[in-house]
Amino acid sequence: MPVSFIQPPAGAVVPPGGGILVQGLRKVYGQGATAVEALKQVDLVVGPGEVVGLVGPSGSGKSTLLKCLGAIIEPTSGRMVLGGKVLYDQSWASRDLSALRRDHIGFVFQAPYLIPFLDVTDNVALLPMLAGVPNAAARSRALELLNELDMGHRAQAAPSQLSGGEQQRVSIARALANRPAVILADEPTAPLDSERALGVMRLLGRMARQSQAAVIVVTHDEKIIPTFQRLYHIRDGRTVEEAGQGRSLD
Amino acid sequence: MISLAGRDILHSWRKFLLTGIGLGLLIGVTFSMAGVYRGMVDDAQALLSNSGADLWLVQQGTQGPYAEASSLRDDLVHGIEGMPGVALAANVTYFNMQVRRGDTEVRAMVVGIEPGKPGSPSHLVAGRPLSRSHYEALADVRTGFELGDRIRLRRHDYEVVGLTRRMVSSGGDPMVFIPLKDAQEAQFLKDNDAIVNERARSAANPAFNRPGVPGLLEAVIASQASSHQVNAVLVQVKDGFAAAQVAEPIRRWKHLQVYDRAGMEEILVAKLIATSAKQIGMFLVILSIVSAAIVAFIIYTMTMGKIREIAVLKLIGTRNSTIASMILQQALGLGLIGFFVGKLAATLWAPIFPKYVLLLPRDALTGLGVVLLICALASTLAIRIAIQVDPAEAIGG
Secondary structure (H helix, E strand, O other): OOOOEEOOOOOOOOOOOOOEEEEEEEEEEOOHHHOEEEEEEEEEEEOOOOEEEEEOOOOOOHHHHHHHHOOOOOOOEEEEEEOOEEEEEOOEOOOOHHHHHHHHEEEEOOOOOOOOOOOHHHHHHHHHHHOOOOHHHHHHHHHHHHHHOOOHHHOOOOHHHOOHHHHHHHHHHHHHOOOOOEEEEEOOOOOOOHHHHHHHHHHHHHHHHHHOOEEEEEOOOHHHHHHOOEEEEEEOOEEEEEOOOOOOOO | OOOHHHHHHHHOHHHHHHHHHHHHHHHHHHHHHHHHHHHHHHHHHHHHHHHOOOEEEEOOOOOOOOOOOOOEEOOHHHHHHOOOOEEEEEEEEEEEEEEEEOOEEEEEEEEEEOOOOOOOOOOOOEEOOOOOOOOEEEEEHHHOOOOOOEEEEOOEEEEEEEEEOOOEOOOOOEEEEEEHHHHHHHHHOOOHHHHHHHHHHHHOOHHHOOOOOOOHHHHHHHHHOOOOEEOEEEEEEOOOOOHHHHHHHHHHHHOOEEEEHHHHHHHHHHHHOHHHHHHHHHHHHHHHHHHHHHHHHHHHHHHHOOHHHHHHHHHOOOOHHHHHHHHHHHHHHHHHHHHHHHHHHHHHHHHHOOOOOOOOHHHHHHHHHHHHHHHHHHHHHHHHHHHHOOHHHHOOO
């Protein structure tokens, strides 16, 4: 199928209610002769409740972009607005990046990476607790999310007692626990078979719509690409949006 | 906020407990070493307290009778009894020997006493005091003798008529008390062959066979066959007299070395067991360093095993201080388990030690503080590693 690429509109603004706006993002590792420009010109827009895919070959800058968006590494220049708040504009808006990640960004990883010494409920409730929410309220929020993800019956289970798909559902609940404006997912379906992968994407889409979170999914997984409403390709440190994608499995 | 450290400990409690027990046994050894030192000090103090003396009179220029050899004439005591401020004075002899008990031997300090006077045991746990002039003995329970047992000392058998407790020498050897005359004989008299040889040498000495001096040789030989030496004279001072006040005229007029309680304690604690104390101190330092290294290694290993979880925790917004606190709490938890196991182990195995092991509550309290301090210091390495963990490790790429 022929693929046409369109550039994000210049001076794009974040849709009302939050989402992600990235403009002219650059990231250079090292200095002088050894400097490597991992991101040259990244522009993207993701609306609230929208699930967008990010694909590209190895070394194209996907992980670097995810780390910049996740406030894990500092970009060299550019502008990032998350959830209607400026996260980065030539410098970080806040010094407390831990609090920024905790309060505004949800992460879903390739492997669920649940904390093995906490049960399912506390794995989800940990984030609100870290944000200062009382334990009872945090657990209540966790149970609410787990019930929505059909994991309420495993609330007291240890992570080691769950299947891979169940663990990934718990990690989605954890990502949503603090009602983040943005969810960054790094290969969330890689270890799952087709059916479960599509199930996870279906959940992610539903939860994103419910919570109005903007979701960026980095993936190599061909089978989930049709589930994205829009798809960004990243190539040689530059993003291009692929038109014509987007159909929901719901 | 839930306790991440507590949850982690509960999650892997078997590993944590076994590690704590291992550490606890090491801490138990440390406590025991401290207890051995305390026991030595207590033995020395018990020796002085149990003697019932206020002053120790020994050979001039010596630090006897416990730290150095001291020899005095036994008739000296009569002059001492008449000195101002002296309530009671008594000759005593001390010597260590291997005492046979059944098929085994017990190292004991044999004390020659004048019953009822300073040097005698202040109380008995069984039996009665010495009442006959010869061949009766009082033995400390740690010798293993019981009432009615017979003890062979040199050429004579002694019947155990009374038992004492915590009557030990400064070296921790249990004491056996026998009448002074018997002790003098046992300590100073030679064996039969030596006496025969001595008599032959005296008979061959022209100085003892001078013409016109009849009976000289017999007198010399008779003097060689009896002993009038003691190691010390113990003095109790009268009420209203200070020990120093009584000691001064004795020192001046009798030309003896006189020690009061503080002086004798100084000799026993600061000099006699000083080398042992340094030895034990070295062990304590080494054990503390080894314990710190082990705790550091354990905490470091535990932290390295959780690097991925720590990266995830940091990525989702956990502050460094929360992670540092988790590691510190685990180190302190390990230290607490180690402390209680160590205290229990030291208490349980203390009675098995051949020498007295005294475990003082204040030492345990100090030990707890040191253990927690070591654990806190040992956790710094792991905390440093955890703080340096890049949250990006959770994402990879």
